[in-house]
Amino acid sequence: MRKHRRQSFWRILFPVILVSLIVIALVVLAMVTTAGAGNDLDTHWANISLIWVLLPTILGSLVWLAILGGLIFAMVKLLGALPNGFAIVQHALMRVSEVARDVSDKVSAPVIKTKGFWAGVHRLKDRLVGRKT
Numbered sequence: 001m002r003k004h005r006r007q008s009f010w011r012i013l014f015p016v017i018l019v020s021l022i023v024i025a026l027v028v029l030a031m032v033t034t035a036g037a038g039n040d041l042d043t044h045w046a047n048i049s050l051i052w053v054l055l056p057t058i059l060g061s062l063v064w065l066a067i068l069g070g071l072i073f074a075m076v077k078l079l080g081a082l083p084n085g086f087a088i089v090q091h092a093l094m095r096v097s098e099v100a101r102d103v104s105d106k107v108s109a110p111v112i113k114t115k116g117f118w119a120g121v122h123r124l125k126d127r128l129v130g131r132k133t
Contacts, residue, residue, distance in 0.1 A: 033045065
């Protein structure tokens, strides 16, 4: 239990206290140096403060820029690989279509021949009897 308290102090509490003291010291330093000074020193500290205020936004933007760059890189690689992959799939599906067409032609050929034969017989009968259709 004692080891846990000591570790939690040095790993959690101490860095928080240290950073807080540094921030308080910077705020006090900025107030002391700008109090009663001319405009030049005020502007200098305002610029430094602006940098510290914008720094998290800039770092966040860099993270999003890295993510965007990674997505662009992935899309370039994917678009380079997709045409070959889709060509392979297209050729396979064309072969499946040809096989299906051949099977359906073989299955329907006897029916078509039989119907064609009977249509010819009926046409011949109509011509011999003399009816026009």
